[in-house]
Amino acid sequence: MSQNVDPPRDEDLAGQLLRSKELVEVALLDYKRTLKAAHRQMTQVQMAKVLRLSQPAVAKALQRAAKVPDAVQGFGAASPHELCQRFAAGLIGREEVICELVAWPYRSAPKFNEFGELESDIAGTFIDVDNAVSFGLIDESIYEDVLKRLTA
Known part of the structure; x- marks a missing residue:
C-alpha cells in the first residue's frame, strides 16, 4: 500500500537547496584544511594511499588547498x-x-x-x-x- 506524500513546498525546497550548497562548500573547505594538516605529518605518497588517489592528484589537491x-x-x-x-x-x-x-x-x-x-x-x-x-x-x-x- 503506497502512501501519498506531499511534495516539499517551494520554501522548504529552497531552504534545503541553500543548506545543501553551503554544506558542500564548507565540507570542501574542511577537506582542504585537513589536507594541509595531513601534509605536515604525512608524505604525499602516504596521503595518496589513504585517499586512494595518485600522488600527482594529491600534489594538485595540495596546491588548491594552499589557497584556503x-x-x-x-x-x-x-x-x-x-x-x-x-x-x-x-x-x-x-x-x-x-x-x-x-x-x-x-x-x-x-x-x-x-x-x-x-x-x-x-x-x-x-x-x-x-x-x-x-x-x-x-x-x-x-x-x-x-x-x-x-x-x-
Missing part, C-alpha cells in the same frame, strides 16, 4: 562569512553563530579609491555579515541580535 585560509584561532572558520555558511548548512546553531559573530576580531572597513573601487579585501570585515544577510545565510533577526550585542 586557515580558521582564525579560537573560531571554527576563517571569516564571518564562513561562520554564516556553517550556520546555513546546519552545522552550528543560532546562538553559536551570534556569539561567534559578536566575538569576531573584525578587520577595519575596506578603503575605496577616488573611483569608488575597493582597495582592500572585505573578508573579515563586518561587510561579511551584511552580505550574509543578502545571500540568505542568516536572517535579519540574527543580524539585529549581533548588532545589539556589539553596541551594548
Whole structure:
C-alpha cells in the first residue's frame, strides 16, 4: 500500500537547496584544511594511499588547498562569512553563530579609491555579515541580535 506524500513546498525546497550548497562548500573547505594538516605529518605518497588517489592528484589537491585560509584561532572558520555558511548548512546553531559573530576580531572597513573601487579585501570585515544577510545565510533577526550585542 503506497502512501501519498506531499511534495516539499517551494520554501522548504529552497531552504534545503541553500543548506545543501553551503554544506558542500564548507565540507570542501574542511577537506582542504585537513589536507594541509595531513601534509605536515604525512608524505604525499602516504596521503595518496589513504585517499586512494595518485600522488600527482594529491600534489594538485595540495596546491588548491594552499589557497584556503586557515580558521582564525579560537573560531571554527576563517571569516564571518564562513561562520554564516556553517550556520546555513546546519552545522552550528543560532546562538553559536551570534556569539561567534559578536566575538569576531573584525578587520577595519575596506578603503575605496577616488573611483569608488575597493582597495582592500572585505573578508573579515563586518561587510561579511551584511552580505550574509543578502545571500540568505542568516536572517535579519540574527543580524539585529549581533548588532545589539556589539553596541551594548
